[in-house]
Each structure stands twice: as C-alpha cells, then as structure tokens.
Amino acid sequence: MQVFNPYDMAVQQFELAADKLELSEDMREILRKPKRELTVNFPVRFDSGRIKTMTGYRVQHNVNRGPAKGGIRYSPDVTLDEVKALAMWMTWKCAVVGIPYGGAKGGVICDPKDMTASELERMTRRFTTEISIVIGPHSDIPAPDVNTNSQVMAWMMDTYSMHAGFSVPAVVTGKPLSIGGSEGRNEATATGVLFTTRRAAQRIGMPLKGARVSLQGFGNAGSGAARLFHAEGCKIVAVSDSAGGLYNESGLDPVAVQRHKLVHGTVATYPQGQRVSIPDVLTVPCDILIPAATEGMITQHNAEQVQARIIAEAANGPTTPEADVILFKKGSLVIPDILANAGGVTVSYFEWVQDLQSLFWDNTEITSRLEVIMNKAFDAVADQADLYNCDMRLGANMLAISRVAEATQIRGIYP
Numbered sequence: 001m002q003v004f005n006p007y008d009m010a011v012q013q014f015e016l017a018a019d020k021l022e023l024s025e026d027m028r029e030i031l032r033k034p035k036r037e038l039t040v041n042f043p044v045r046f047d048s049g050r051i052k053t054m055t056g057y058r059v060q061h062n063v064n065r066g067p068a069k070g071g072i073r074y075s076p077d078v079t080l081d082e083v084k085a086l087a088m089w090m091t092w093k094c095a096v097v098g099i100p101y102g103g104a105k106g107g108v109i110c111d112p113k114d115m116t117a118s119e120l121e122r123m124t125r126r127f128t129t130e131i132s133i134v135i136g137p138h139s140d141i142p143a144p145d146v147n148t149n150s151q152v153m154a155w156m157m158d159t160y161s162m163h164a165g166f167s168v169p170a171v172v173t174g175k176p177l178s179i180g181g182s183e184g185r186n187e188a189t190a191t192g193v194l195f196t197t198r199r200a201a202q203r204i205g206m207p208l209k210g211a212r213v214s215l216q217g218f219g220n221a222g223s224g225a226a227r228l229f230h231a232e233g234c235k236i237v238a239v240s241d242s243a244g245g246l247y248n249e250s251g252l253d254p255v256a257v258q259r260h261k262l263v264h265g266t267v268a269t270y271p272q273g274q275r276v277s278i279p280d281v282l283t284v285p286c287d288i289l290i291p292a293a294t295e296g297m298i299t300q301h302n303a304e305q306v307q308a309r310i311i312a313e314a315a316n317g318p319t320t321p322e323a324d325v326i327l328f329k330k331g332s333l334v335i336p337d338i339l340a341n342a343g344g345v346t347v348s349y350f351e352w353v354q355d356l357q358s359l360f361w362d363n364t365e366i367t368s369r370l371e372v373i374m375n376k377a378f379d380a381v382a383d384q385a386d387l388y389n390c391d392m393r394l395g396a397n398m399l400a401i402s403r404v405a406e407a408t409q410i411r412g413i414y415p
C-alpha cells in the first residue's frame with residue numbers, strides 16, 4: 001500500500017492549479033520547493049534526569065509577499081515532508097486572504113501527552129533557541145498548531161526575548177493577552193470557519209439554523225467550531241478526538257462535551273451518545289462536516305460515503321486530491337483549508353500589527369475586520385471556481401498561486 005505523503009499531495013495540488021493557470025516551468029521550479037528547511041537535533045533533559053536528543057524542523061516555503069508565517073506542531077507523527085507541505089499551504093493561505101506574509105511551519109517529533117509541563121517548557125525553550133537563527137519579528141513568526149498553545153507561545157517569546165535582551169512580543173502570535181496577545185486569536189480559526197460556512201450555506205440556500213454538524217478533532221479548531229456552530233443554531237450530531245468518536249442524532253451540547261473531555265481525557269466516553277470510530281464521524285448523516293484534526297482523512301476510500309453538503313476544512317490537508325474529484329462530482333461543496341481555516345493566521349496578523357505598534361484593538365474591532373477579510377476571500381474564491389467550473393480548492397489555489405507568482409516575478413530573480 002502506498003504511504004500517504006503530505007508534501008507529495010501539496011505538490012500535486014500545486015501542479016493542478018499551475019496547469020490551469022498555464023504557469024511557466026521556470027515559475028513552477030521556484031514555487032514548488034521550500035526556500036529554507038532547517039532541521040535541528042537538540043538535547044532535552046527529562047524529569048528522570050536522562051537526556052534525550054529531539055528532532056525539530058522549521059521550513060520557510062516562500063517569503064516574496066512578506067515574512068514567513070505559520071504554526072509549530074508537536075506530535076510523534078511530525079515529519080519533514082509534513083512540515084514542508086504545511087509551509088507551502090501557509091504561503092497559499094496568506095495569499096488567498098491577502099495578508100502580507102509568506103508561508104512557514106515548524107514541528108518537533110515528540111509525544112506531548114507523555115511529557116510533563118517542565119519537560120515541555122525545556123523542550124520548547126531549547127527548540128526556540130535552535131531555530132532563532134531563522135525566526136524573528138520581521139523574518140519568520142511562529143504561532144500555535146496541533147498540541148501547542150498560548151503557553152508554548154509565551155515560552156517561545158520569552159526565550160527569544162532573553163537572547164535579544166529586551167521583549168520582542170511580535171516574534172510569535174497566539175500569545176496570552178497579558179504579554180501582547182490579541183483579543184479573538186484563541187477562537188479565530190473557528191470563527192473563520194463559521195464565517196466561510198455561512199457564506200457557503202447562503203450560496204447553496206441551506207439554512208444554518210437546524211443544520212446537522214459533524215466534527216473530527218476536538219482541540220482548538222474543532223471544539224471552538226462546535227461551540228460557535230451550536231450558538232448559531234446548528235445541531236452538533238457527532239464529535240471525535242484521537243481516542244474515538246461519538247454520535248447523537250438528537251444533538252450534543254459542546255460545552256458539556258468539552259467539560260467531560262477535561263475530566264476524562266476524551267469526548268468518546270461522553271454518556272449521551274453512541275460510540276463510533278474516528279473515520280465514522282466523516283460519514284455519519286449530517287449537513288456540514290468539519291474535519292479539524294490532521295491530514296489525509298477524506299480519501300478515495302471514504303469520499304463517496306461522505307453525506308455532508310458542505311465540508312468546511314478547519315484542518316490543513318484533510319482531503320486528498322482523489323477525494324476532491326469524487327466530492328466535486330457528487331456536488332459537495334468543499335471550503336478548502338487555505339480559505340476555511342485562514343481566520344487563525346488573519347487574527348495572528350492582527351496580533352503582529354498590534355504588537356509592532358503597541359496599540360491594541362478590542363474584540364469587536366478584531367471580529368469585524370476578520371469578517372470583512374474572510375467574506376471577501378470567500379467571494380473571490382467562489383467566483384474563481386464558478387468561472388473555471390472547478391472546485392473551490394482549485395479556485396483558491398489558482399488565486400493564491402497567481403498572487404505569489406506575481407510578487408515573485410515583480411521582485412525579479414537575481415541573475
């Protein structure tokens with residue numbers, strides 16, 4: 001069986017859009033590969049007293065539209081190819097919503113669930129030191145991703161600042177409010193998913209009130225989306241995390257489910273519902289499906305069984321190109337990751353701007369600015385897809401790649 005490789009998938013998506021744009025081979029040659037790939041092996045002392053050498057990565061895909069931007073992931077499954085794919089998707093994401101950044105991503109191979117808080121802090125501080133040769137408030141600005149959060153960002157900001165000799169809040173985003181974080185960043189990814197889904201629902205004439213929603217992943221993006229869609233009047237019929245899934249056709253209360261997860265470690269054992277497998281949540285009867293876990297979940301093997309009319313990709317890379325073809329044929333509307341989950345990086349951009357000017361905005365200002373950007377990007381992508389009679393992923397990639405190519409062309413290539 002072929003092993004799933006996210007970078008191969010990202011390149012495949014890129015080539016599809018490049019073909020449609022009739023992009024020159026020279027430009028493809030530049031945009032296909034990341035600009036920088038840093039691998040670091042660094043020692044971390046565990047609480048037992050033993051030292052373990054950890055491996056981490058920071059990849060900058062493209063910086064022609066601005067500094068590199070993208071999250072840091074902690075997981076046993078992190079690979080260089082995964083980080084390269086995620087960095088490329090960040091480039092297209094920032095371009096599709098029109099914020100002045102290039103794309104980057106980072107990760108450390110580790111199992112954070114098996115580490116204590118002090119082990120995590122030591123690992124984060126040493127990793128930050130190792131990648132400090134490439135990150136900075138004007139060069140490359142990390143943020144949270146899978147298994148990292150505002151506390152990890154605070155340690156990163158503090159470590160970078162210790163080396164600088166003064167506080168550099170703009171070196172990372174997704175920080176706690178008390179050290180230069182932004183209102184709205186915590187729920188920004190989920191808010192962007194809601195804004196784009198509202199737009200999609202209007203387009204196909206589906207009322208959100210009463211719509212059945214199934215979610216895969218119940219972390220920052222997934223649990224936030226569950227709460228916001230529930231508040232919008234949707235019925236949350238299925239949820240899942242890495243331990244399993246839960247289905248209840250009468251609807252779940254996401255706040256109660258979250259409380260249960262805090263105590264018991266998983267949503268799967270919440271008593272009011274029927275246990276299902278993780279892949280099952282993708283194919284249960286629902287109107288809106290929100291994949292909010294990791295890559296390669298909707299494939300040619302299960303795409304036909306997906307029942308949702310709208311698939312709003314909170315996760316990066318949840319759908320393979322083969323599955324895209326099946327979903328488009330079926331008439332499912334996929335709001336692609338680089339658009340659906342771009343609320344996170346957009347509010348990160350607001351955080352960075354606020355940090356650089358040391359002047360902070362309130363939540364109303366953040367949310368209304370975010371809504372304007374997300375709606376504008378959604379409409380541009382939907383129009384592009386209509387124009388070319390293609391799915392929204394191809395439309396979004398075409399828009400994004402043409403913007404990055406234009407910036408690359410106009411800056412010129414050093415002879």
Ligand SMILES: NC(=O)C1=CN([C@@H]2O[C@H](COP(=O)(O)OP(=O)(O)OC[C@H]3O[C@@H](n4cnc5c(N)ncnc54)[C@H](OP(=O)(O)O)[C@@H]3O)[C@@H](O)[C@H]2O)C=CC1
Binds near residue numbers: 217220314342
């Ligand atoms: N945080 C952000 O701002 C942004 C995140 N994203 C993307 O959203 C997705 C989720 O990120 P985020 O919510 O931040 O991460 P979190 O670590 O907060 O949550 C991840 C969730 O996915 C679950 N999960 C992990 N692996 C699997 C698996 N193999 N099968 C099923 N469930 C799994 C986790 O389970 P458990 O709870 O058991 O660990 C957890 O519930 C990622 O693709 C990320 O890149 C995109 C844009 C911004």
Ligand SMILES: O=C(O)CCC(=O)C(=O)O
Binds near residue numbers: 093141142144145341
């Ligand atoms: O907020 C950011 O800078 C990036 C978040 C992220 O990693 C993502 O959008 O995938």
